[in-house]
Amino acid sequence: MSTFGWPEFLFLLRSAGWSIVLTVIAFAFGAIGGGAFAIMRLANNAVLRNIAAIYILVIQSIPVLMILFMSYYGLSIAGVEIPPLLAASVSLSIYVSAYLAEIWRGSIQAVPPQQWEASASLALTRPQQYRYIILPQALRISLPPTVGFLVQLVKNTSIVSVVGFVELSRAGQLVNNATFRPFEVFMVVAAIYFAICFPLSRLSRYLERVLHVGRSH
């Protein structure tokens, strides 16, 4: 049985790097999907609107763990041997897309309707309205809740440890199995998560204050 010392601590820190990599990948792909679904959710076309609404409702009604298993086994059935990183990225991106779609839909709707009317009266097309008038303002409104959601995402990356991807939580389990010092090990793991998440939480709150936008509930 080994002890919990520097090498183990450095191993945890390196694995925390993987948690961050996973966060960045999931956020990048999730943002693309989330943006598309947010705009679909607000489309004039009722079919598009309902597809987006149902997608968001369904993804928000199943656990991330189930999205992970479904993509893991679903992709293997399709015949591809999938590395854990891919399964993890795909499932977290799906999860992120549903929540960001909802956050950003709220942000777009928080832009005063007069902005739509004024820009329409200037003969801007809908893409132009989004590009030049609405999105720049919505971006500002969406910043605090988006950063707040990043905290949830960082924490949710812990779930992918179940498919064997060695990020911070999996590393914590491995070190615990080797040293059997659960309190120390998980305390350090929790402290590393806290060191990543707490500044993001504060940043979100700070942005909310300086951008003078309330929570759009």
Add this chain to the structure above:
Amino acid sequence: MEFSLHFASVFAESDLIIRGILLTIGLSSSAILLGSGLAILLVATRNLGNKFVRGCVDAYVELLRNTPFLIQLFMIFFGLPLMGVRMSGTQAALLAMTLNLSAYATEIIRAGVDSIHKSQIEAGLSLALSRIQVFRYVVLKPAIAKVWPSLSSQFVLMLLASSICSFISVPELSGAAAIVEQRTFRSFETYIVVTLSYLALALVLKLILIWLGHRLFHRKVVSILSTASKGGIA
């Protein structure tokens, strides 16, 4: 190789899945009730206490909100026995869920309490109510009514997060899925059935919460499609 879905062997294990569903319902509803109760106590303590007490409550909330649920669960399940507190996986799961939810609910209800106008509290005090009575009879109900949508989505997120308890082999719905998967070797079919079960549970919980909001706080009944949430527990 041709692949086709076979649900028959999964349905043969349906009693395991049904027991899993019942445990998920039991765990989630207990955690929601206990966690909300604890949260109300924490908000009251924070409100009535001095600066030090307020700092302690805030630290509790921030610590739990900024670390993953999985790690909290591990600390309770693996850590507490070393301190002489023995508990089963299910008890550890209930404790972790209750604490986790209480932190989120405290933050939400606190926001509701802050939004109550000062004149309400002054009016209560001028009627010779004590500060505790003012909190109990004047502030609490409208505060919760105001944040009911956020609180509701947090409850749903707790139901979904209960799946994480399968990591410590609690035989709730996800834990049951793992057992069924090992027995039948029908992973994808198992997880389709279980995912649909979660979907049904979450939708029913959403409907119940909309109905409760209507009954208790006279909130407008909204379409379930507009109950999307912006947060998450992990």
